[in-house]
Amino acid sequence: MSALATGDSLLAEALTAIAAEVDAAYDAMLPVPDDARARLFEAMRYATIGGGKRLRPLLLTAVAAMYGVEREAAIRAAIALESIHVYSLIHDDLPCMDDDALRHGKPTLHLAFDEATAVLAGDSLHDFAFEILSDPATCADPFTRIELVRALACASGAHGMAGGQMMDLVAEESEFDLPTVTRLQQLKTGALLGAAVEMGAILGHVQPAGRTHLRGYARDIGLAFQIADDLIDHEGDATLAGKAVGKDAEAGKETFVSLLGADRAREQARMLVDQAVSHLAQHGAEADLLRSVARFIVERDR
Amino acid sequence: MSALATGDSLLAEALTAIAAEVDAAYDAMLPVPDDARARLFEAMRYATIGGGKRLRPLLLTAVAAMYGVEREAAIRAAIALESIHVYSLIHDDLPCMDDDALRHGKPTLHLAFDEATAVLAGDSLHDFAFEILSDPATCADPFTRIELVRALACASGAHGMAGGQMMDLVAEESEFDLPTVTRLQQLKTGALLGAAVEMGAILGHVQPAGRTHLRGYARDIGLAFQIADDLIDHEGDATLAGKAVGKDAEAGKETFVSLLGADRAREQARMLVDQAVSHLAQHGAEADLLRSVARFIVERDR
Numbered sequence: 123m124s125a126l127a128t129g130d131s132l133l134a135e136a137l138t139a140i141a142a143e144v145d146a147a148y149d150a151m152l153p154v155p156d157d158a159r160a161r162l163f164e165a166m167r168y169a170t171i172g173g174g175k176r177l178r179p180l181l182l183t184a185v186a187a188m189y190g191v192e193r194e195a196a197i198r199a200a201i202a203l204e205s206i207h208v209y210s211l212i213h214d215d216l217p218c219m220d221d222d223a224l225r226h227g228k229p230t231l232h233l234a235f236d237e238a239t240a241v242l243a244g245d246s247l248h249d250f251a252f253e254i255l256s257d258p259a260t261c262a263d264p265f266t267r268i269e270l271v272r273a274l275a276c277a278s279g280a281h282g283m284a285g286g287q288m289m290d291l292v293a294e295e296s297e298f299d300l301p302t303v304t305r306l307q308q309l310k311t312g313a314l315l316g317a318a319v320e321m322g323a324i325l326g327h328v329q330p331a332g333r334t335h336l337r338g339y340a341r342d343i344g345l346a347f348q349i350a351d352d353l354i355d356h357e358g359d360a361t362l363a364g365k366a367v368g369k370d371a372e373a374g375k376e377t378f379v380s381l382l383g384a385d386r387a388r389e390q391a392r393m394l395v396d397q398a399v400s401h402l403a404q405h406g407a408e409a410d411l412l413r414s415v416a417r418f419i420v421e422r423d424r
Numbered sequence: 425m426s427a428l429a430t431g432d433s434l435l436a437e438a439l440t441a442i443a444a445e446v447d448a449a450y451d452a453m454l455p456v457p458d459d460a461r462a463r464l465f466e467a468m469r470y471a472t473i474g475g476g477k478r479l480r481p482l483l484l485t486a487v488a489a490m491y492g493v494e495r496e497a498a499i500r501a502a503i504a505l506e507s508i509h510v511y512s513l514i515h516d517d518l519p520c521m522d523d524d525a526l527r528h529g530k531p532t533l534h535l536a537f538d539e540a541t542a543v544l545a546g547d548s549l550h551d552f553a554f555e556i557l558s559d560p561a562t563c564a565d566p567f568t569r570i571e572l573v574r575a576l577a578c579a580s581g582a583h584g585m586a587g588g589q590m591m592d593l594v595a596e597e598s599e600f601d602l603p604t605v606t607r608l609q610q611l612k613t614g615a616l617l618g619a620a621v622e623m624g625a626i627l628g629h630v631q632p633a634g635r636t637h638l639r640g641y642a643r644d645i646g647l648a649f650q651i652a653d654d655l656i657d658h659e660g661d662a663t664l665a666g667k668a669v670g671k672d673a674e675a676g677k678e679t680f681v682s683l684l685g686a687d688r689a690r691e692q693a694r695m696l697v698d699q700a701v702s703h704l705a706q707h708g709a710e711a712d713l714l715r716s717v718a719r720f721i722v723e724r725d726r
Contacts, residue, residue: 158598158608162582162590213547216520218539237520238593241543242586245515245550249581252554256574265566271573272558279551280464284544288464291540296460306460 133414140180140200145171147201151254165235165243166250169208173226175422177347177415178203181318184411185336189326198260199270199321202251206278207314209251212244214287220369227364248278261325269324277317286310293375300381304345307378311351312344335401339412342398347419349391352377354423356384391420435716442482442502447473449503453556467537467545468552471510475528477724479649479717480505483620486713487638491628500562501572501623504553508580509616511553514546516589522671529666550580563627571626579619588612595677602683606647609680613653614646637703641714644700649721651693654679656725658686693722 148170154163179200186196215222215230216237222230232240254260255270276282286309289298293306319340323333356379358367370377378387398416402409450472456465481502488498517524517532518539524532534542556562557572578584588611591600595608621642625635658681660669672679680689700718704711 158591158594158600158604159582159587161594162587166582210547213543216543218518219543239590241515241518241521242590242593244547245512246582246586248547248550249577249584249586252573252577253581256570256577264570268558268566268570268573271554271570275551275554275558279555280461280468280548282551284548284551285461285464288541288544289460291544292460292463298460302460 130414130418132411133418136180136184136411136414137175140176140183143197144176144179144201144204147197151201152250161235161239162242162246165231165239166247168228168234169212169231169243170205170247173228174204174208176204177419178207178314178318181315181340181412181415182322184415185319185322186325187411188405188408189323189328191322191325195261195325196322198254198257199325200318202254202260202270202274203314203318203321205247205251205254206274206283209244209247210278210283210287210314212240212247216240219287219291222366224365251278266324266327270321273317273320273324277313277320282309282313282317283311286313290375294373298376300378303376303378303381307345307348308341311348312341315344315347316340335404339398339401339416342394342401343416343419346391346394346398346416349378349387349394350420350422352379353384353387353391355379358423388420395420432716432720434713435720438482438486438713438716439477442478442485445499446478446481446503446506449499453503454552463537463541464544464548467533467541468549470530470536471514471533471545472507472549475530476506476510478506479721480509480616480620483617483642483714483717484624486717487621487624488627489713490707490710491625491630493624493627497563497627498624500556500559501627502620504556504562504572505576505616505620505623507549507553507556508576508585511546511549512580512585512589512616514542514549518542521589521593524668526667553580568626568629572623575619575622575626579615579622584611584615584619585613588615592677596675600678602680605678605680605683609647609650610643613650614643617646617649618642637706641700641703641718644696644703645718645721648693648696648700648718651680651689651696652722652724654681655686655689655693657681660725690722697722 148167152163152167152170154160154167182200182203183193183196211225212231214220215225216232223233224230228234231243251274252271255267255274261267278284286306289306290310298306316337319336320333323336352370355367355370355377371380378390382390395416399413402412450469454465454469454472456462456469484502484505485498513527514533516522517527518534525535526532530536533545553576554573557569557576563569580586588608591608592612600608618639621638622635625638654672657669657672657679673682680692684692697718701715704714
């Protein structure tokens with residue numbers, strides 16, 4: 123089932139809306155200067171506008187909406203988060219990392235521009251995230267802003283996503299077991315999905331104790347997402363996926379699919395989705411979008 | 425005159441002290457975890473401990489001390505700033521960027537480890553900066569912390585250092601004139617030196633209007649620093665410099681030296697230092713270290 127062919131109209135509308143809002147925000151926030159830095163901004167625009175499912179912005183804005191957060195603030199925080207995600211993809215695609223040629227159905231940034239520009243555009247988007255979050259335009263309250271910065275920086279760095287990417291590099295030379303692959307994925311993919319939910323709750327002034335069920339939801343959909351990704355890599359179609367497939371097996375990396383087999387992996391993903399939804403039991407219809415996102419995560423084909 | 429052979433004992437002591445404090449802080453803040461991320465943390469330690477003049481930490485802590493800031497808070501902010509500087513050197517040294525083999529007299533990170541680890545260690549130090557600044561341990565007041573984040577993110581990104589690095593890449597294919605080279609260097613080197621002074625003033629609760637003279641000082645020493653760097657690249661000794669020299673001419677880049685000639689460049693640097701010192705006229709002995717730093721910047725040989 124593809125994203126826009128989903129029978130879930132709530133989800134389909136939300137996916138369409140967030141994609142348009144994210145594109146419009148990047149377009150407005152990244153004007154190209156009329157000087158020698160033009161190439162850098164063009165590269166940042168190439169990487170950010172018009173690509174990806176915008177799953178992290180969708181999650182962040184969905185949680186923020188549950189707590190009555192103004193849409194503009196939620197979109198700005200979502201742009202910060204998505205910028206971290208995009209920068210990590212740019213660097214991950216570099217020849218010295220995964221050496222990928224295709225991303226969201228387009229040539230990767232280092233092929234469309236060059237490697238040096240790709241390194242710098244990634245670095246610039248990395249800063250852009252913290253420029254946005256620290257800007258009073260995102261939220262007048264400095265405590266909320268610094269909490270957003272803290273959540274994102276911790277999720278992104280060596281104790282979060284970047285640590286998971288390091289484990290992923292080591293995975294090519296090691297035989298990781300299931301707990302280690304789980305830990306790797308909780309860091310590499312789970313940390314930013316967790317930040318999406320956390321940042322939505324921070325904007326909604328939900329105290330840390332009141333975020334526990336949301337963290338549980340994020341942890342479960344994070345793992346389900348990665349299992350679904352492994353299944354797409356294992357069985358998928360590169361044209362649909364918009365990126366190369368079959369790469370994990372080629373690199374000799376253990377994945378949920380190699381360790382569990384495709385059938386048990388699929389079953390595990392479904393179980394995680396049920397568990398994620400059960401974390402939302404205290405909420406009524408206001409959490410329906412989060413429930414739809416959880417189901418979408420295992421039903422998508424890209 | 426080398427850093428530690430300077431006749432200026434105030435400066436010599438401050439340089440020795442800040443080097444030891446920065447090394448000790450990195451050693452304490454970057455313990456190596458006992459899992460597959462160990463290599464990442466070892467790379468972060470290799471790049472951060474035991475190298476460099478620590479000019480940015482020196483400047484930040486010197487300004488903070490003028491305004492009575494507690495030393496521990498100033499050192500933590502200085503570590504954040506230095507982490508951005510170090511990450512930028514790691515990425516700048518990559519084969520697709522400047523392709524340098526030597527940094528602070530040691531093999532560059534991608535040679536000591538590998539390119540992928542160098543990309544990730546740079547990215548992780550980039551986050552580490554914002555993790556430190558957003559941590560309540562740096563400063564209890566959230567407004568001060570978010571101001572520090574904002575100053576550093578803006579100085580580091582596409583509108584600051586990274587924008588300057590992009591211009592530097594373009595410089596190899598263009599014939600930049602003096603105003604363009606000046607602008608390039610104000611971004612590439614000046615932005616972080618400006619952030620050093622700005623962050624010290626933020627910690628000292630100096631209002632933006634009261635920072636104007638410090639910004640003038642930072643702007644002047646930033647340009648003087650770059651002219652001195654160009655002179656070292658033009659005339660210098662690779663062993664003393666701890667990095668390759670003569671690279672700008674080889675790359676066909678215009679520099680202050682190529683545009684002005686060595687004599688006029690040296691004169692210009694001295695004039696900028698005088699001007700920087702004149703910005704401090706309202707201060708007494710408490711600004712002596714800043715005056716010494718300004719002179720050191722043009723007298724150093726590395």
